[in-house]
Amino acid sequence: SSGINAEYGEFQTFRHYFKRINLSTMISLTSTDLSDIDVHQPSLLERYYTAGYAVDTGTEEDSHELIAQHLNGLCVVMLPPSHPIHSRTVTEVNFRISETCDRSVVTLSGKKKKGAQFVQERCKLCVVSCRDGTTYPVQACIRGKIIEVNQRLKSQPTLLTSHWDSDGYIAVLQPNKSEEKMILSKLLNKEQYQEHLQCSHQAKRQCVGE
Numbered sequence: 001s002s003g004i005n006a007e008y009g010e011f012q013t014f015r016h017y018f019k020r021i022n023l024s025t026m027i028s029l030t031s032t033d034l035s036d037i038d039v040h041q042p043s044l045l046e047r048y049y050t051a052g053y054a055v056d057t058g059t060e061e062d063s064h065e066l067i068a069q070h071l072n073g074l075c076v077v078m079l080p081p082s083h084p085i086h087s088r089t090v091t092e093v094n095f096r097i098s099e100t101c102d103r104s105v106v107t108l109s110g111k112k113k114k115g116a117q118f119v120q121e122r123c124k125l126c127v128v129s130c131r132d133g134t135t136y137p138v139q140a141c142i143r144g145k146i147i148e149v150n151q152r153l154k155s156q157p158t159l160l161t162s163h164w165d166s167d168g169y170i171a172v173l174q175p176n177k178s179e180e181k182m183i184l185s186k187l188l189n190k191e192q193y194q195e196h197l198q199c200s201h202q203a204k205r206q207c208v209g210e
Contacts, residue, residue, distance in 0.1 A: 045165050052187030053080070054141040055196055062200070065141050067187060073180040075142055077125060077170040079160060082197060088130040090160050093153040093170075097124045103171070104149050113174065116145035125149070125171050128160065142183050144173040 045051075049068035057063050064083055068076045079085060095104035103125055107115040119125070119140040126149070128136045149171045153159060159168035175183050188196060 050184055051190055052184040053193040054187055057139045067141055069183055075173045078164055085128055086161050088132055090157045091131050092129040093126050093157045095126045095149055113145055118145050138170055142175055144175040147174050148172040
């Protein structure tokens, strides 16, 4: 094993290239015929991460979260487009979840990341506030150490929606080595999640019809 430092460095490299996920940044619109370009190429998120979805994690309906696990085991917490914040204007992301606990204060030392905050599945990572007064707690959804939180969200909270799958990530967690391979088994895969959304939408339509 090359150790968590090397693994985290590899993760940082891929996160650096997140900004290139949008195909338009890689194609010159002044080039020749775009019809020959495969616009369905997998993104770096799809290529190097496996997604697991946690549903109804908050007090509001459809408060879903996405846990993207990298090949090195590290997990990134994001809010997918189905989350209610994507139909609102985000005004604040607050990592201070109590008077004595601020998730944005991350102090790590050594290969074992001593000093990192350890969280359980239901622990809050932050609270998201929107212009209409609604607030949404974001949970960790997995057990692990907080390696990093996205400090940019404190000054640029709208990244949560404008770049939810890249610069708008919430946090990076390191699960226990013994639990790494079981993380995603406790969450919905992409197909199961799509089925969940479909059933949820059908139930809503039926309620409206009644």
